[in-house]
Amino acid sequence: MAIVETNVPASQKRTGKHLVFRLAGEEYGFPILKIQEIVQWLELTRVPRVPDFILGVMNLRGKVVPVIDLHVRFGLPPAPVTPRTCVIVLQVQRETGLLVSGVVADDVMEVVDVPVEQIESPPEFGARVSTEFIAGIVQIENRVILLLNAEKVLDSRDWTFVEKVLEEKDQAHE
Amino acid sequence: MKVPASELIRAFVSEYRQLVGETRAMLDGVMQSGDAPCRLDAGAFSLLGRLAHTLRDNGLFLGFPRLAAIARVLVDLLRVGDAAKTETVLTPAQAQLLVKGCNLADQIVESVETQQREPSMEMELAGFSQAARALGFSWEVEPFSRASGGYREASPDMSDAEKVERLLAEEPAPASPEPASSVEGASPPSAAADMTSIFAQDAEEILDQAEQDLLHLEAEPARLNNLLRQFHTLKGNSGLMGYSQMQTISHRLEDVLHHARDRQTSLGPDSVRLFLKAVDVLRRCVVSLRKGGDPAVPDYEGWLQRVDAWVGSSPVETPPHPAVVEETMPAQSVSAEPPSAADTNKAAVLVKPAAQVGDGIRINVERLDQLNDLASELIAATAVVMHLSECRRGVDSEQYERACHQLDLITSWLQKLSMSMRMVPMELAFRRLHRLVRDLSEKTGKPIELQLVGAETEADRRVIELIGDPLIHLVRNAVDHGIESPEERRRLAKPETGTIRIEAFQRSSEVWIVISDDGRGLRRSKIIEQGRARGLVKANSPLRDEQILDLIFEPGFSTAEAVTEVSGRGVGLDVVRKNVERLRGRVEVQSVEGFSTTMTLRIPLTLSVINSMMVRVGTEQFALPVETIRELLRPSPADVHRMANRGSVISVRGETIPLFRLADLFTIGGAVERVDEGIIVVIEDGERRAALLVDETIGQQRVVVKSLRESLGRITGVSGASVLADGRVRLILDVPGVIRIAQERAR
Known part of the structure; x- marks a missing residue:
């Protein structure tokens, strides 16, 4: 099953540059064109009553930007914050405008140039991450890198659903 | 409701200033061309055309004959070109006349604004008229019934109607019916895209105004004059842009109005209905234009016939059979059936879904000047602070404080001013x-x-x-x-x-x-x-x-x-x-x-800055909008009563208010447990109240609200976030939401 990214500019299709980062000991990649910047880990402000994969919000030069914990989102074992922990700030286009969000990475490795023809479709099952987030898999030497779909990872459309569940939980709670 | 003369003049002056602002640089360019022929591009050309038309129409309408006469020469002068051409070339003599006319008009408008009347300016006018005649343009200052000039009450006297007649006669004949449809398709108007958008915005405003006039026409027949003006302006603007179908329809509608005015009567209810439909049709043209399409009138031929039939029959005394109206509007489903709930939903389709304020905004020049002043003051004040921080040694703290205070003052003025500019x-x-x-x-x-x-x-x-x-x-x-x-x-x-x-x-x-x-x-x-x-x-x-x-x-x-x-x-x-x-x-x-x-x-009232009280709960801090806080309390434990299964309440001067730990509502650890350890904030939302236990209050602060909606969706109890002086983000509590969460807990 190939996932076609419809809104990827042609230039990216050709070069296929990806930023590789580490998460719970495994390697992942985001298309470089979706990345706005990488910032050092800084203390976040927690937001109540949001899904638990949202770690909080941070101040990015006066803008308030949410930060997502992919460990939780992907169901991976949690990792402690180390000096190498950082936040990758992504931007994706949505109908309502440009959405800027950060994701936590345990470590940022390098930018790799992935030839398009080497990208394989993700396996339908058996992958360590739900296939909906994966754009493809690439093998470089002995490394296996999961290329992520930034839009899907940041997609908050199902979050409102989470909000509803929380409300119901509150009601049931008493 | 009669609009006072001064109001109309003010509106005209403001419209004029806006147009002139856009043409000023262009005119300077024209002047510099000296003896060489002067070239105007399509955008400049149609801007000037609009300026001339506005001056002429308003001059006539408001009763400023000299202004109208000058403007008429300008309109004639600009007729050498054509909006569809990419470039219009004026001879040096023509260019001089153009600039002279604009300068004279400017002087007249200036005096109109301050004294509500035209200056006489015999000398200057004589010079201008001579130059105009020399180039073959007719010069005529319309005799005006009241010598003093100024605004004239709209009266149905014949001389008035005659004047309007002249005004119409002067217009280039509306595109004859046969080539009309092909014109729209064959030669797309070449005016620049921003001209199109200016035209569209103007047209929307004109049509909105026309609609209002139509809806109030019955009660205020004098609005007929406004209507006449609206359609006249629309006709002129469409003509300039080369939208011949819109122009023709507007022209015919204007004829109908003119007709009614000649008879010193108003429009009947059926005519009003026809006009409202016409307004909708013209709006649709503008919508299509905005989308980059053709401003072609849907069912153009049908509309021409309909309006012509209207003019032919007597629209006022004996309105045609109502059935005519019904069956000629197939697209709009005016049904003769008994109304049902489903119909009402359809009716709403005619109304634009949202109030469109438009992309642009008209800002009073005075406010813009203030903004400029403040900006330069801000630069000066910042420079002082920068300077002081550079030579840190030898600066006493009082000096520094004063500079900071000044900076703070200017910033808050600036913010107030920028906010006031957003008010409509x-x-x-x-x-x-x-x-x-x-x-x-x-x-x-x-x-x-x-x-x-x-x-x-x-x-x-x-x-x-x-x-x-x-x-x-x-x-x-x-x-x-x-x-x-x-x-x-x-x-x-x-x-x-x-x-x-x-x-x-x-x-x-x-x-x-x-x-x-x-x-x-x-x-x-x-x-x-x-x-x-x-x-x-x-x-x-x-x-x-x-x-x-x-x-x-x-x-x-x-x-x-x-x-x-x-x-x-x-x-x-x-x-x-x-x-x-x-x-x-x-x-x-x-x-x-x-x-x-x-x-x-x-x-x-404003969305961006709120006055808030900062509170601390555990290690977290939140901002509470000040207007939602009724009081702060340090109660004794004796005032708190536990209710079986329903949480706690606190009695405040005889009133019983449900009590909650904010830490519980937001699941925050490490916060105070007992009421006498912390402080209680009584919040209210209309009739609903809640007492929140927090660890401490930190103080009042103005914060800039940033929405989290786009990135995080709606969060009950949180209305936004703000970045504070320490660089940390703090959440702003949404009090109605907090109360809702609290009530759900208590349920």
Whole structure:
């Protein structure tokens, strides 16, 4: 099953540059064109009553930007914050405008140039991450890198659903 | 309502200044061309054309004959070119005349603005007229009945009509019917894209105004003159842009008006209806233009025939058979069938869904000047601070403090000013309601009086934009489900004509919009029944009246069958609430069963900066909007009472208020447990109150609100975030939401 990214500019299709980062000991990649910047880990402000994969919000030069914990989102074992922990700030286009969000990475490795023809479709099952987030898999030497779909990872459309569940939980709670 | 002369003159001057602002640089360029022929590109050319037309029309209309005469020469002069050409070349003599005319016009407008009348300027005018005649242009200052000039009451005297006639005669003949359709297709107007958008915005404003005039024509026949002017201007503008179909239709409509005015009568109700349809058709042209399409009139030939038939028959005394109107509007589904609820929904289609404030905004020049001044003061003040921080040694703290204080002062002025520039009158949101009610009333067969109060109330333009849809929703609901049929009202001994009243006003830092109708009100028993059926209400749980009425805002109540069963309200009320909450506002409903329903929308005046109280809970801090805090308390444990299974309450001077730990509501660890360890903040939202236990209050602060909606969606209890001086992000609590969470806990 190939996932076609419809809104990827042609230039990216050709070069296929990806930023590789580490998460719970495994390697992942985001298309470089979706990345706005990488910032050092800084203390976040927690937001109540949001899904638990949202770690909080941070101040990015006066803008308030949410930060997502992919460990939780992907169901991976949690990792402690180390000096190498950082936040990758992504931007994706949505109908309502440009959405800027950060994701936590345990470590940022390098930018790799992935030839398009080497990208394989993700396996339908058996992958360590739900296939909906994966754009493809690439093998470089002995490394296996999961290329992520930034839009899907940041997609908050199902979050409102989470909000509803929380409300119901509150009601049931008493 | 008669618009005072000074008001009209002011509007004209402001319009003129805007146009001139855009043409000034161009004219400078023209002057510099010296003896060489002067070249104007299409954008410049049509701008100048609009300027000339505006001057001429307003000169005639407001009774400034010299201005009109100069402008007429300019219009004639600009006729050498043509809007469809990419470039127009003027001879040096023509260019000089153009610049001279514009300068003279400028002087006249200046004096009109300050003294409300034209200066005589015999010498200058003589020079100009000579130059004009030398180039073959006719020069004629229309004799004017009142020598002093100034604004003339719109009177139906013949000389007036004659003047308008002249005005029309001068226009280039409207495109003859046969080539008209091909013109639109063959040569797309070559004017620059921004000209198109200026034209579109103007056209929208003109059509909006025309609609208002039409709707009030019956009560105020003098508005006929306004209408004449609207269509005349539209005709002129469309002509300049080369939109011949719009031009022709406007021209014919103007003829109809002219005709009516000749007979010193007004338009009959059927004519008004035709005009309203025409306004819709022209609007559609503008919409298509905005989308980058062709401003072709849908069913153009049909419209020409229709309007011509109108002119041919006598539109006033004997309006054609109503059936003509009905059957000539196939696209708009005016049905002769008895009105049904489904029809009313269709009716709303005619109304633009949202109040469009437009992309541009008109700003008073004075405010812009102030902005400029403040900006330069800010630069100066910043320089002082920078300087002081550079030579840190030898600066006493008082000096530094003073500089910082100055900076703070200027910044807050700047913020106030920039906010005031965003304010627009409520009228823009009210505009569509007359038409809506008229259409709905016609379709449902319910006579309705719409009362609008406080249209001049100002609010942030985003508020006006977002409030348009909810208003339309609420009015539609009121007509559809609130107001009874005339028969029923008679039976109930109510006046046959239903009343919908919408009132806008400012109260402290909020805008209130109160929508009330004298219809059948809300039936509690039905609402509860529906609530139970949808699982929103637990069986046998007692509900307070406001809680019952609140149920109508639940998404479950928005379905069609609930609408009819629950005595009415419901169409998208959850959407109404959502929109209002997006503005950090809230909706309240009151209703007397059988008599009335009142919806109150309360919206903060400004969206971007709020005064807030910072509170700490555990290691976290939150901002609470100051206007939601009733008091701060340090109670003794004796005032707190535990209720079996229902949490705690605190008694404050005899009043019992439910008590919560904010730490519990937001699951925060490490916060104080006992009331005597912390401080209690009593928050209120209308009638609802809650006492929140926090660790401490930190102080008041003005914070800039940043929305989290786009990135995180709606979070109950949190209205936004703000970045504070220490660089940390703090959440701003949404008090109605916090109270809702608290109530759910207590339930």
